Amino acid sequence: MQAVLESWQEERRRQFRRLVAISAAAHVGFAMVFWFSPFQPRRQVLPAVVRVDLVAVAPPSAAPRPVRKLPKPAPTKAAPKPKPKPKAKPKPKPIVEKKVLPREPRAKPTPAPPPPPEELSYEDALAKLRESDTSAMPPTPAPAPAMAAARRGPTGGPGRLISAAEAAWRERARAYVLQSWVLSPGFRNQALVTVVEVHVSSSGEVSNPRIAQRSGNPWYDESVERAVQKAGPLPPPPEAGRWQFRFSPRDLR
Amino acid sequence: MAIPLQPEGPAMSSAIRRGRVGLLVSGSLLAATVATGQPRSPIDVFDPRDRTLKVAVQHFAQTSGGASRVADELHSNILGGLNFSGIFTVLDERAFLGPVKSPRLGARATVPCSSWRQIGADALVQGEVQASADSLKVRFQVLDVSRGCRRQKSNQFDAKRNQARRVGKAIADDVVAAFTGRPGVADTEIAFVSNRGGSKEVHVMDADGQQLRGATRNRSINSFPDWSPDGSAILYTTYRHRNRPTLFLLTRGRKSPGRILRNMKAPGALYRGVYSPDGGRLALVMSKAGATEIFTIDRNGGGLRNLTRSRAIEVSPAWSPDGRRIAFVSDRSGAPQIYVMSAEGGAPRRLTYNGSYNTSPTWSPDGQWIAYESRVGGQFDIWLIDPEGSTNQPLVTHRRSDEHPSFAPDSRKLAFSSTRRGRADIYVVDISGANLRRVTDRGENTAPDWGPYRR
Numbered sequence: 001m002q003a004v005l006e007s008w009q010e011e012r013r014r015q016f017r018r019l020v021a022i023s024a025a026a027h028v029g030f031a032m033v034f035w036f037s038p039f040q041p042r043r044q045v046l047p048a049v050v051r052v053d054l055v056a057v058a059p060p061s062a063a064p065r066p067v068r069k070l071p072k073p074a075p076t077k078a079a080p081k082p083k084p085k086p087k088a089k090p091k092p093k094p095i096v097e098k099k100v101l102p103r104e105p106r107a108k109p110t111p112a113p114p115p116p117p118e119e120l121s122y123e124d125a126l127a128k129l130r131e132s133d134t135s136a137m138p139p140t141p142a143p144a145p146a147m148a149a150a151r152r153g154p155t156g157g158p159g160r161l162i163s164a165a166e167a168a169w170r171e172r173a174r175a176y177v178l179q180s181w182v183l184s185p186g187f188r189n190q191a192l193v194t195v196v197e198v199h200v201s202s203s204g205e206v207s208n209p210r211i212a213q214r215s216g217n218p219w220y221d222e223s224v225e226r227a228v229q230k231a232g233p234l235p236p237p238p239e240a241g242r243w244q245f246r247f248s249p250r251d252l253r
Numbered sequence: 254m255a256i257p258l259q260p261e262g263p264a265m266s267s268a269i270r271r272g273r274v275g276l277l278v279s280g281s282l283l284a285a286t287v288a289t290g291q292p293r294s295p296i297d298v299f300d301p302r303d304r305t306l307k308v309a310v311q312h313f314a315q316t317s318g319g320a321s322r323v324a325d326e327l328h329s330n331i332l333g334g335l336n337f338s339g340i341f342t343v344l345d346e347r348a349f350l351g352p353v354k355s356p357r358l359g360a361r362a363t364v365p366c367s368s369w370r371q372i373g374a375d376a377l378v379q380g381e382v383q384a385s386a387d388s389l390k391v392r393f394q395v396l397d398v399s400r401g402c403r404r405q406k407s408n409q410f411d412a413k414r415n416q417a418r419r420v421g422k423a424i425a426d427d428v429v430a431a432f433t434g435r436p437g438v439a440d441t442e443i444a445f446v447s448n449r450g451g452s453k454e455v456h457v458m459d460a461d462g463q464q465l466r467g468a469t470r471n472r473s474i475n476s477f478p479d480w481s482p483d484g485s486a487i488l489y490t491t492y493r494h495r496n497r498p499t500l501f502l503l504t505r506g507r508k509s510p511g512r513i514l515r516n517m518k519a520p521g522a523l524y525r526g527v528y529s530p531d532g533g534r535l536a537l538v539m540s541k542a543g544a545t546e547i548f549t550i551d552r553n554g555g556g557l558r559n560l561t562r563s564r565a566i567e568v569s570p571a572w573s574p575d576g577r578r579i580a581f582v583s584d585r586s587g588a589p590q591i592y593v594m595s596a597e598g599g600a601p602r603r604l605t606y607n608g609s610y611n612t613s614p615t616w617s618p619d620g621q622w623i624a625y626e627s628r629v630g631g632q633f634d635i636w637l638i639d640p641e642g643s644t645n646q647p648l649v650t651h652r653r654s655d656e657h658p659s660f661a662p663d664s665r666k667l668a669f670s671s672t673r674r675g676r677a678d679i680y681v682v683d684i685s686g687a688n689l690r691r692v693t694d695r696g697e698n699t700a701p702d703w704g705p706y707r708r
Contacts, residue, residue, distance in 0.1 A: 162294075170296050182375065183301040184340055184433040185685040186665045189621060189644075195295055219434035226375065226399040227298070244295035251299045 166238045173200075173234045177245055181227035187220050188249050194224045195246045202240040206232030212244060303687050305342040306375040306432060308335055309398075311355035312346075313380040313391070320384035326417040327382060327391065327424075334425025334439030337461050339665065339688040340432065341376070348372050355379035358392050358407075366402035374398045376405070378428055389414050395428045406431035422459075438661040442704040443668050444468065444478035444487050445679050449696030455489050455503070460661065460668075460681065460703070462692030468503055469510065477525045480704040482532045487702075488513070490525050500526045500537075517554050525568075529576050529596070536570035536579055536596075547581050549596065560598040571614045571623070572596070573640065580604065580614040580623055580640075591625055593640060604642050613657050616640075617664040622684070624648065624658035624667055635669050637684065648686055655680075659703045668692075668701040 162170070195213035198206050209228050211221055224247040237243065310331055315324055335341040346353050350368040358381050369377050380393030394407035408427050410420045422440035429437030441460045446453050452472045458465040469475045473493035480487055486504040493499075494512065500523060503510040514523070514535075521540035528535060529549075534556075537548040541559070547570045550557045561567040565585035572579055573596075580593045583601070588609045594601035605611040610628035617624070623640055626633040627647075635649040635658045649655045653673040660667055665684055670677045677697045682689040 174296050174298055177296075177298050178301060181298065181301040182304045182306045184665070185303070185683050185687075186433065186435060186619070186663070188685065189639075217434065219432065222397075222400070222432070226397070230375070230399045243293060246295035246297050248297070248299045249301070251297070 163238065169235060169238050173231075173237070173243070174245075176234050177227050177231040180230035181223065181247070183223055183249060184219070187217070187223075190217070190220075190249065192217055192220045193246065193248045194221050195244050196224055196228050197242050197244045198228050200232075200234055200237045200240060200243050202236060204233040204236045206234060213246075303685050306340060307344050307373050308341045308376040308378060308428065309344045309346075309349060309351075309369055309372065309374040310335070310378040311351075311380075312353060313382045313393070314355045314357045316357065316381050316383045317385065320382050323384045323389060323414065323417045324382045327421045330418050330421025330439075331378065331424050331428075333461065334422040334437060335428060337439045337690075338425065338429045338437040339683040339685075340429050340437065344372060344374055355381065357381050358394060364396060364402045366396075366398060369396075369398045369402070376428065376432065377402065378424070380424070384414055387414050388412070389417060389420065391420050391424070393424050393427075395431050397432075418464075435663045435665070436706065438663050438666060438703075438706075440707055441662060442484075442707070443659075443679065443681075443692070443701050444480060444704060445668075445670070445693070445698055445701040446476055446478065447693070447696045447698045449698075455487060456698075457487070457704075458692065460666075460692070461690075462679075462694075465693075469501075477700060478702045479527050480702055481528050482530055482705060484705045484707055488526050488528060488535070490523075498522055498524050514550065514554050517550065517557065525570075527570050527572065529572050530574050531576055534576075534596075536572060538568050538570065547579065549579075558598065560594060560596075561601070569613055571616050573616050574618050574620045578640070580616060582612045582614065591623070591638075593623075604638060604640075605645070607636075607645060611636075615658050615660055617660045617684075618662055619664040621664065622660075624660065626656050626658065626669075635667065648684065649680075649682055649689075657700050659701050661703045662706045666703075668703050670699040670701060 192215040193213065194211060194215040196209050197212045198209040200206055206228060209225050211225065214221055215224075224245075227247070228245055310328065312328055313324055315321060332343045335343050350372055351365060356379065358379065364377070375398055377396040377398055378393060379396070380391060383390040389410070389412045391410045391412070392407070393409075395405050396402045397405040406427060408424070410423060412420050419440055425439045426437035429435070438460050442457050443460055444455055444457050447456045448454075449456075450467065450470075453474045453476065454470060455468040455475045455478045456465060457468050468478075468487060469489070469491070471491060471493040473491055473496075475489050475491045475493075478487050478489045481502075484505075486502050488500060488502050490498050491501050500513050501510045502513045514526075514537075517523075519539055521542075523537060523539050524545065525538040526535045527537075533552055534549050535552060537550055538545055539548055540546075544564055545566050545568055546559055546563075547561045547567050548557055548559050560579065561581070561583065563583070563585050565583050566589075567581055567583045567585075569582040570579050571581065577596055578593055579596050580591055581601075582589050583592050584590075586603065589612050590603055591605040591611050591614045592601035592603050604614075604623070605625065605627070608627045608629060611625055614623050614625045616622075621639060622637045624635060624637050627636045629650070632652065632654040633656050634647050634651070635655045636645065637648050638645040648658075648667070649669065649671075651671065651673050653671060655669050655671045655673070658667050658669045661681070666681055666688075667684060668679055668681045671680050672678075673680075674691070677699050678691050679693045679698045679701045680689060680691050
């Protein structure tokens, strides 16, 4: 009975050893498989993938465009587009500048195709939106044509750089002049633009106003001249000299 | 875009004209420094808030004895007219640093401008009164304080002694013209319908509510007063004639009103007439085969023309100031809306799409706006829309009804009737929505029509 028991136990031990051996062999085997398998390159590829992504964003130069167009929310069709961009944007730009640019040509062929359809669909969406907008509100001829013309006319300043100090002064001077400008309600809806040039001394004293551009309405021009005269003294300007103020009933910028 | 700096020449001459040679020197030096660099871009100033010009009015000098009462009446009406304008706010004379009394205009007295500038005055009104037993001679001038006290305008009025009130208002209107190019409307009139005497009669008052007088007195129903363009007559509809609506004309200086278009072959009842801007034609609302239509007819009764040929109801014609177009109300879309058509007829263009009930259009004399009443909830508000329909905005809103707008001749004010006090009263308001004031006090007062400038 005992012999039987012992032989059985021996048998179990042998089985156990065999299983352990198989298991060890399997572990070694898997280890070898993983060691030499193609999964390994993944680590090295990662940065490459990053570069590819960045390249994909740069070439179609699609990134800056949407920024310009997006001020109006583009709801419906633009939905698929945002996906690639959020990924791309957070990647640090500085790297892009150095590394990506030279590789641009190589990467171009692949990422180039997607943008055109995207762009088209976006434009289409916008166009449709506009269409649907206008169809919803039938009688909407262009707003006062004269107003539109004025809007097109004088735009922002030239290429001259404005320092932070000057920008701050301009804003304060604007507030001073606006404060003293009294406009009769009848003029409010008209496209009137008058530019007054005035000498501002280093202490802010205002003198010698001259109308550099007339609106065509003498009373409007006078109201503007009055505003500049009454606004003085202004805060001391960054530079004494002749400054121009452009008056319009509404913001035409 | 930068506006290039102006060459020194003109600036120099203007500086010399103003005697500011010292400034000229520094100005030219600094302009030179600027000229070396790029020109500065202009500073944009826009969206001024609703503000009024501040005006100081001196008591006019009396050049004859016994004119003090007249001078006082004149003074208070100048102040009243200027405050009414919505353009000016009158400065309290207790704040004056300069004299309260005006110098004589003939004297070449220099005006100490700084004392007026210091109290914030934009304008200074001075003048002199000469009164005899029955006549009045008033001269005035208004100075632009902000621009170096230069004389902006002067004028002279010869009137009857009892017309000091009107002269005062006329001076106020002149001062407004000097600063805005368009006279004020203190010296104008409003016709309206009131039941204060028991029946609905046409009344006339000054635009500020003073000098109320009854115009009709027939104890019937009178409605839709409409001034002739020259202000010499009021056209209105009355039911005094066999209880059927008839057009009558009340002419200034005549005792009794007269029926007009007596011999016209009307297709149906004649409800209302509206003068064209040149006074040569009338737009009529007449019923024809059960529907009311818009017609035009020569003032002398010839050339009757039906402009609207539809089964819908068409009412409330309003001429454009050039007389070429007529705005009116039609329910052809199922609900009353405002349409515009040629005064010769032709296909109308629908103007209003907001809300389900828009009526009572009236064209501003400068052509910029059509005011109308729009039903919002259970009551009416006054809205403004431009004749092309691109801008459409509420002007007067209240939980009670505001109805029947009528533009002042300067296009800066509107009269309308409102039930905001419970019963209907006439109110006037600036088209900015500011300066609202009630100008009637008793009875139900409706259907105001603001008269033209008086001559």
